[in-house]
Amino acid sequence: xxxxxxxxxxxxxxxxxxxxxxxxxxxxxxxxxxxxxxxxxxxxxxxxxxxxxxxxxxxxxxxxxxxxxxxxxxxxxxxxxxxxxxxxxxxxxxxxxxxxxxxxxxxxxxxxxxxxxxxxxxxxxxxxxxxxxxxxxxxxxxxxxxxxxxxxxxxxxxxxxxxxxxxxxxxxxxxxxxxxxxxxxxxxxxxxxxxxxxxxxxxxxxxxxxxxxxxxxxxxxxxxxxxxxxxxxxxxxxxxxxxxxxxxxxxxxxxxxxxxxxxxxxxxxxxxxxxxxxxxxxxxxxxxxxxxxxxxxxxxxxxxxxxxxxxxxxxxxxxxxxxxxxxxxxxxxxxxxxxxxxxxxxxxxxxxxxxxxx
Amino acid sequence: xxxxxxxxxxxxxxxxxxxxxxxxxxxxxxxxxxxxxxxxxxxxxxxxxxxxxxxxxxxxxxxxxxxxxxxxxxxxxxxxxxxxxxxxxxxxxxxxxxxxxxxxxxxxxxxxxxxxxxxxxxxxxxxxxxxxxxxxxxxxxxxxxxxxxxxxxxxxxxxxxxxxxxxxxxxxxxxxxxxxxxxxxxxxxxxxxxxxxxxxxxxxxxxxxxxxxxxxxxxxxxxxxxxxxxxxxxxxxxxxxxxxxxxxxxxxxxxxxxxxxxxxxxxxxxxxxxxxxxxxxxxxxxxxxxxxxxxxxxxxxxxxxxxxxxxxxxxxxxxxxxxxxxxxxxxxxxxxxxxxxxxxxxxxxxxxxxxxxx
Numbered sequence: 155x156x157x158x159x160x161x162x163x164x165x166x167x168x169x170x171x172x173x174x175x176x177x178x179x180x181x182x183x184x185x186x187x188x189x190x191x192x193x194x195x196x197x198x199x200x201x202x203x204x205x206x207x208x209x210x211x212x213x214x215x216x217x218x219x220x221x222x223x224x225x226x227x228x229x230x231x232x233x234x235x236x237x238x239x240x241x242x243x244x245x246x247x248x249x250x251x252x253x254x255x256x257x258x259x260x261x262x263x264x265x266x267x268x269x270x271x272x273x274x275x276x277x278x279x280x281x282x283x284x285x286x287x288x289x290x291x292x293x294x295x296x297x298x299x300x301x302x303x304x305x306x307x308x309x310x311x312x313x314x315x316x317x318x319x320x321x322x323x324x325x326x327x328x329x330x331x332x333x334x335x336x337x338x339x340x341x342x343x344x345x346x347x348x349x350x351x352x353x354x355x356x357x358x359x360x361x362x363x364x365x366x367x368x369x370x371x372x373x374x375x376x377x378x379x380x381x382x383x384x385x386x387x388x389x390x391x392x393x394x395x396x397x398x399x400x401x402x403x404x405x406x407x408x409x410x411x412x413x414x415x416x417x418x419x420x421x422x423x424x425x426x427x428x429x430x431x432x433x434x435x436x437x438x439x440x441x442x443x444x445x446x447x448x449x450x451x452x453x454x455x456x457x458x459x460x461x462x463x464x465x466x467x468x469x470x471x472x473x474x475x476x477x478x479x480x481x482x483x484x485x486x487x488x489x490x491x492x493x494x495x496x497x498x499x500x501x502x503x504x505x506x507x508x509x510x511x512x
Numbered sequence: 513x514x515x516x517x518x519x520x521x522x523x524x525x526x527x528x529x530x531x532x533x534x535x536x537x538x539x540x541x542x543x544x545x546x547x548x549x550x551x552x553x554x555x556x557x558x559x560x561x562x563x564x565x566x567x568x569x570x571x572x573x574x575x576x577x578x579x580x581x582x583x584x585x586x587x588x589x590x591x592x593x594x595x596x597x598x599x600x601x602x603x604x605x606x607x608x609x610x611x612x613x614x615x616x617x618x619x620x621x622x623x624x625x626x627x628x629x630x631x632x633x634x635x636x637x638x639x640x641x642x643x644x645x646x647x648x649x650x651x652x653x654x655x656x657x658x659x660x661x662x663x664x665x666x667x668x669x670x671x672x673x674x675x676x677x678x679x680x681x682x683x684x685x686x687x688x689x690x691x692x693x694x695x696x697x698x699x700x701x702x703x704x705x706x707x708x709x710x711x712x713x714x715x716x717x718x719x720x721x722x723x724x725x726x727x728x729x730x731x732x733x734x735x736x737x738x739x740x741x742x743x744x745x746x747x748x749x750x751x752x753x754x755x756x757x758x759x760x761x762x763x764x765x766x767x768x769x770x771x772x773x774x775x776x777x778x779x780x781x782x783x784x785x786x787x788x789x790x791x792x793x794x795x796x797x798x799x800x801x802x803x804x805x806x807x808x809x810x811x812x813x814x815x816x817x818x819x820x821x822x823x824x825x826x827x828x829x830x831x832x833x834x835x836x837x838x839x840x841x842x843x844x845x846x847x848x849x850x851x852x853x854x855x856x857x858x859x860x861x862x863x864x865x866x867x868x869x870x
Binding site for chain 2: 227229230231232234259260261262264266289302303304305306307309317319327329331332333334335336352353354357360361362379380381384385386388389390391392393395396398399400403404405406409410411427428438439440442443444448449452453455456459460463464465466467469471472473475
């Protein structure tokens with residue numbers, strides 16, 4: 155069972171909820187933008203389905219609806235932003251804009267963020283760079299669900315990396331992926347369907363390989379991209395670690411097992427070494443390297459070469475990163491966004507609390 | 513059968529060969545440094561075993577021993593370097609130094625390189641940043657051996673990424689990995705031992721899964737990190753693509769299937785869109801984000817947390833990226849570098865050609 159809503163209906167609903175928790179108009183709009191772009195792009199796990207979770211974090215006083223977000227240190231090409239415990243959905247676009255402004259002046263800008271919260275999908279922030287003919291980079295750490303290679307313990311989040319690269323006539327290249335074999339959302343889908351997980355996605359509490367999609371609830375862990383050592387999991391572990399260090403050790407946020415959890419009912423970790431969740435953003439002006447027209451010609455050529463390469467039997471085409479999400483965006487902007495009945499119920503309950511109808 | 517040589521014996525042998533092909537003293541020393549650090553760190557496939565390959569590229573006039581390496585475009589935080597077809601072993605340290613010098617002035621430096629050749633191991637260039645209390649990043653594209661997810665064609669190289677991060681009392685974090693499930697060197701080891709490759713390393717000429725370690729010789733391809741779609745190969749493919757674009761589309765080097773091959777007997781690709789091989793380097797000054805003393809305290813804490821986490825049965829410890837290579841370095845600097853008899857023969861033949869004894 156699922157129900158269809160237009161982009162604008164869901165956007166104004168989310169915006170109204172953010173206003174009700176005390177966000178100013180500008181922030182409520184930005185937060186709704188950040189959230190809705192996930193639904194539009196088909197990343198259902200990171201869209202309005204999470205709205206009630208943000209509200210619960212605000213109720214638990216873990217999210218500050220009226221933050222004073224500020225740059226606490228900077229050089230011509232770098233900055234550190236203190237998110238003042240604000241919504242990551244608002245802190246992230248602020249920090250990405252700082253990176254873009256610096257890139258306009260000195261070619262590139264790099265911003266590490268402390269004291270933030272869950273920022274939605276990484277790709278939406280990285281894509282802010284595209285309209286400026288810049289490459290955009292966004293990453294974030296997240297609460298620990300992933301065991302490094304050989305470890306029994308959950309020490310890393312799914313720590314995604316997004317890279318958005320401008321093109322000419324072709325659609326831009328937008329990669330946005332968790333540094334694990336599979337994101338948690340995919341595991342949850344298998345749970346709903348009562349299916350087994352493929353090898354290399356999860357391990358048990360004691361570190362044994364497992365195909366039980368419910369393993370995380372039993373104290374198990376997600377596995378880094380690669381799955382096991384023989385298939386390169388030490389590389390996925392290194393990638394997740396780099397995201398953690400750039401986002402949190404460089405900014406003074408919490409890292410490793412100390413990253414605050416998204417569910418408000420989960421207690422905060424003890425002895426936290428930093429402030430909030432950490433993010434990292436980068437913007438690189440194409441013209442700071444070579445004339446953007448030349449770059450775009452080559453980029454279109456690159457995209458065509460990969461798109462039109464010979465596929466293996468049964469596959470239509472080689473997918474350029476960002477292509478499936480863009481197809482979702484076009485389709486859902488036109489035909490609406492399908493939400494699961496359980497998500498609709500959840501939104502209605504949040505709405506009732508604040509007198510906002512859906 | 514293998515034979516043991518001291519670091520200094522192999523270093524002066526390599527330096528003398530580079531002098532004989534026409535490098536000046538400074539370049540010959542730098543090239544020997546870049547090459548030998550691979551042998552020291554246990555990456556045997558990228559050390560002196562490749563010396564004869566570089567010589568053959570010089571004989572084929574694909575490597576210029578007396579290049580005029582120069583910055584052809586720059587902004588305060590960026591630069592593009594033209595390697596003038598020089599040894600990548602020399603071009604890369606030049607470009608990394610440009611990145612470091614820019615980071616000293618404006619916080620970070622980012623350099624894309626065109627018209628270069630094979631640069632040895634990525635990690636050695638990234639590590640140049642460490643002595644300046646900077647994070648170092650190095651990547652390069654390489655000739656196409658890897659099929660993107662769903663493709664039959666080889667369109668990407670093993671395109672490695674290295675990230676070196678300073679620490680305090682602990683040894684630094686140095687990740688250096690190919691964006692494939694396994695590097696080609698590991699496949700060659702299996703060939704010598706007549707063993708099968710694990711699932712997810714290679715595919716056949718028509719894109720079928722294979723465990724034949726000789727698949728590349730039959731027109732097959734290496735697979736991106738993840739192996740297949742179900743295990744996240746689209747992420748490894750995205751990573752390899754990002755390396756290709758940052759290294760080559762941003763600089764004007766060759767990308768995708770047009771990257772020049774390392775073996776001099778392999779014909780150059782037709783209709784090449786750029787110049788030589790491309791690299792990409794970055795340097796980020798820690799102090800441009802937060803006081804380096806604070807960063808190093810947190811970094812040591814991060815390393816201890818991961819090192820001392822509970823391991824799964826049968827595993828001694830969780831490995832911090834760079835740890836095995838550093839152990840090799842200590843051991844081999846003390847006890848010498850063991851070379852396979854075939855590599856020794858190859859070096860002796862190169863030596864004979866130029867009247868240089870080993």
